[in-house]
Amino acid sequence: MPDATTTDATPLPAVVLVDDHGMFRAGARAELEGLVNVVGEAGDVDEAVREIARLDPDVVLLDVHLPGGGGVEILRRLATEAPAARCLALSVSDDPQDVIAVIRAGARGYVTKTIAPAELADAVRRVNDGDAVFSPRLAGFVLDAFAGIGxxxxxxxxxxxxxxxxxxxxxxxxxxxxxxxxxxxxxxxxxxxxxxxxxxxxxxxxxxxxxxxxxxxxxxxxxxxxx
Missing domain, CATH: 1.10.10.10 (Winged helix-like DNA-binding domain superfamily/Winged helix DNA-binding domain)
Structure with missing residues (x-):
């Protein structure tokens, strides 16, 4: 795992960014600097699976819509090729079908790209600690589908x-x-x-x-x- 530490020697979570827009990846990397350790990037399904398996990050920030099958296909393949990977969906979409599909496929949470950098870094840390994290407005129907209440x-x-x-x-x-x-x-x-x-x-x-x-x-x- 790549080494990176904060000023108090607490390791930063190692993250791979998966998004098919290079400008978004560059912006996200810059905004997350010092908050998480971005160790790799990918822009499509094949590259994402390869880099995640190679780098073994703590958390994968995963877009939903990607060339080659999208986030669901990545999650499906990671179940075999990198089963320990923890993925947090980060998408512009708040469509319930998108959210439920990636959570059903194994994502640990789902936040939208309107999230502030500090909140995104906190979400990464919480996923790394084993929590499930959702944007508040998405949580209701996610729970109805997955929390075992109904x-x-x-x-x-x-x-x-x-x-x-x-x-x-x-x-x-x-x-x-x-x-x-x-x-x-x-x-x-x-x-x-x-x-x-x-x-x-x-x-x-x-x-x-x-x-x-x-x-x-x-x-x-x-x-x-x-x-």
Whole structure:
């Protein structure tokens, strides 16, 4: 892994930028300088898979629409050629079909190109730490499709005994954890205290037999209780 450190010797996440517009890649590289370590770039599917497998970055910033099959094709091939790769979709598109397709294919999150550089760097760090990250306005329908709260059509599932263990409030907290929100943010959104959020998370972890918040986030997004 390429070495790069911040002033306090904390390693910066190594990132590969995948986008078919060279000017965007150059601009993103410049804006992210000092926030992440951009170790490589790619402009199409074949080049992206090759560079990701070669460089083994911490996080891949992945555009959705690319020559040669797009982000979904890259994710499909990475499942075999670089299965440890963590991809964060970064796209101008906020079309639900695009978002759901890349998350279904294995992306760890989805943010739009309107995101500020500091927020994008934070999203990269969170994905590197195991969180799932979405732009807030995209999170609702992503959760409906992937967080295991419903069947994808808005109706509750009736065939999940693990999820059935959770109270309504615990499910609300689970929804927000899957979106990547911090305890303080969840507390503000639900009108409860951060300590109460922490208590709910502890209860969910115990019921699902998980150990950490990051494991819970992965469980909620990756389990995909969708018919």
């Amino acid at each position: 069947s994808g059509d808005g109706s509750p599932r009736e065939d999940d005994p693990e999820l059935d263990q959770l109270t309504a409030r615990e499910r609300e907290v689970l929804r927000h954890i899957a979106r990547g929100y911090l305890y303080k943010e969840i507390a503000q959104r639900l009108g409860i205290s951060p300590k109460t959020v922490e208590a709910h998370v502890s209860a969910v972890l115990r019921k699902l037999q998980l150990s950490t918040r990051h494991e819970l986030s992965r469980w909620a997004v990756e389990r995909r209780l969708v018919d």
